[in-house]
Amino acid sequence: MRTTRVCIYPKDIQRITGRSERYGRKLLQDIKRYFDKQPHQFITADEFAEYSGIEVRIVKEFLVD
Numbered sequence: 392m393r394t395t396r397v398c399i400y401p402k403d404i405q406r407i408t409g410r411s412e413r414y415g416r417k418l419l420q421d422i423k424r425y426f427d428k429q430p431h432q433f434i435t436a437d438e439f440a441e442y443s444g445i446e447v448r449i450v451k452e453f454l455v456d
Contacts, residue, residue, distance in 0.1 A: 395436075395451050395455050396436075397435055398433040399436060399439045400419075401415030403453055403454060404418055406453050407450065407453050419434055422434050425442055426438055436454060
C-alpha cells in the first residue's frame with residue numbers, strides 16, 4: 392500500500408498545474424480565504440480538489456512521496 396500525504400503544499404500545486412511555486416503559494420492563500428481557515432491551518436487534498444474542480448483522485452496521484 393502506497394502512502395500519500397493529506398496536506399497540499401505549493402510544490403504540489405506546481406506539479407499539478409505546471410505553474411510556478413509562487414503561484415502555488417498565492418493559490419493556497421486564496422483557498423484558505425475561501426474555506427475561512429487560519430494562516431497556520433493546512434489545505435487538504437479534498438479541499439484543493441473542491442476549489443480547483445480537479446478530481447480528488449487525480450490530485451492524490453501527485454501527492455505520493
